[in-house]
Amino acid sequence: MIRIGILNKSQIGVEYIQKIQQFKEFKISGSLNPEECEKSQYAKESLLENSEAVYIAHNGTLEKDFLKMILRKSKNIFLQQAFFSKLTDIKELISLQQEAECIVQINNPYLFTSDVLKISSTLEKPQLTEISINLEEKGKLEFELLNVLLYLSKTDNSGYRKIDVFALQGEKHFLLNLHMQFISGSVAQLNIYMGEKSKSSCKVSIFQKDKVPVNIEITNSETQVSASEKNSLKEFIKSHKNKDATTLSLNDLHLALSALHEIKEKLKYPNISLSN
Structure with a gap:
């Protein structure tokens, strides 16, 4: 034990x-x-x-x-x-x-969902990943973005080559669009939207050469969040026993935080903040 x-x-x-x-x-x-x-x-x-x-x-x-x-x-x-x-x-x-x-294992609500873990070993590069997220409140935006960047950093693992950032901010609506190119040749397209009546949701679509597109829906329900953490703990136990496991490390966090810093820098000119 x-x-x-x-x-x-x-x-x-x-x-x-x-x-x-x-x-x-x-x-x-x-x-x-x-x-x-x-x-x-x-x-x-x-x-x-x-x-x-x-x-x-x-x-x-x-x-x-x-x-x-x-x-x-x-x-x-x-x-x-x-x-x-x-x-x-x-x-x-x-x-x-x-x-x-x-071992340092970081839990992540995207990477450790059961649907993502099932397909993770079958993914091939280059790939196109499209992620569409609706948030109920902007206060969660920066942390949600960090989680997505962690997921992308791990699933591609080659590093970011270029990040293009576009944002629209109104009194009651906010849109963040990211186009990310990876060293491997993969591309990720991320849209995060917040509106007056928007409900939290997340859809992930993955496109690969000569393969049927993969579509995954991720919710922030208590049941799915709990199941995701349970999966992460199972992988942590495997790592502790020196077995093959899906891990999210401090190196992955460093890569994600670097990307987050670049995104925030590019939003300074239009005077847009992720935190309020």
């Missing part, structure tokens, strides 16, 4: 404990909430000493020093979601991870 400690983002954290308890491969070694982490260095060190791996739930930002401490102790890490960070900080974390030879 894998001894795993839980760092949760709520005071109680029962939901995270219940998630881990679904797997017979895990044995929970302890759980800390944000207040306990902040007040007691001993509690954090004690949790790590008794754990082989750490499950981290967070709100999009992480205490980098604590993450460094986990890596220096060569503990495998499961991150419930991606996080924003300076590119220099990510590079430092990557260096520490390589030195420690440990």
Whole structure:
């Protein structure tokens, strides 16, 4: 069994404990909430000493020093979601991870859906990926975009050659269009729309030479989000056992954050922000 400690983002954290308890491969070694982490260095060190791996739930930002401490102790890490960070900080974390030879798995609501995992091994390059997303509120835009960029960074894995950005912003409507070219020759077309009455939805279409197009619908329903994280945890367990697995790493995050930074820079001239 894998001894795993839980760092949760709520005071109680029962939901995270219940998630881990679904797997017979895990044995929970302890759980800390944000207040306990902040007040007691001993509690954090004690949790790590008794754990082989750490499950981290967070709100999009992480205490980098604590993450460094986990890596220096060569503990495998499961991150419930991606996080924003300076590119220099990510590079430092990557260096520490390589030195420690440990696993860092980042959950992603696109990559780890069952439909995507089923076809991931059959995809061939070059390919055309079209993604259409409707969002109910702009407050989620930047994080949603980071998740999409992570998914694309992983599925192509060759790196971005060029990103063209177009946006329209009104009082009640917002449209972001991205045309992304990859070094492999693949292309991705992304449209994110937010309107006064728009409902959250996501459709992914993948076109390949001499193959039937693949169409996938991804929802943000609690059921699908939970199933996606469960799939990600299964892949994390495979990695821990040195088996072939689908992983999303800090290197993938660095590539996605680099693309996000470029997109934000290109939106400065029309004075468009992704965060409000």
